[in-house]
Amino acid sequence: GQSLEQPSEVTAVEGAIVQINCTYQTSGFYGLSWYQQHDGGAPTFLSYNALDGLEETGRFSSFLSRSDSYGYLLLQELQMKDSASYFCAASDSSYKLIFGSGTRLLVRP
């Protein structure tokens, strides 16, 4: 079957750095995306990795290792507004997505 595994919940302190891991087992893997979803809101796109390595977008970075079927999202200088759920999603060559079950991030003052 196709699956993505990520921790269900992570807690961190404002100003800190947090890493959310994702391991995947999917057929026809093409790339790994990350989405953010606030409670009651819609998912919004954060980043995408098709190649091994680190992609940086402001305070957020995302990493992919194809050989390990593993990726992570790194959030730096955490702010209270970063409290949300974060989903990794594997795409095939047509960019159709399979989502993980999400990691709920709680940022404490």
Place this chain on the structure above:
Amino acid sequence: NAGVTQTPKFQVLKTGQSMTLQCAQDMNHNSMYWYRQDPGMGLRLIYYSASEGTTDKGEVPNGYNVSRLNKREFSLRLESAAPSQTSVYFCASSAGTTPEQYFGPGTRLTVT
């Protein structure tokens, strides 16, 4: 630009009733998608349309039908609602040439 819009925002159905969820996008995107999200879970793809005139099944298509009415609109129909279809339904669109999908605000459906 409104982006992706969905109607209705909330709906309560009785078991066996039918309804259609509407979705429209104004970004001239080729691809459109319907997902469901159950509490504490990720999104699961119900159906998608890679381009106008084509539709394909996703992970959980049973109990649903779709229509790609034109490039802008993609509707999801529940012919005979069941309590197991209680969920939040999201429509999304993308250019189809990039991984970024744009999501609508969702429809919260309860089937009693």
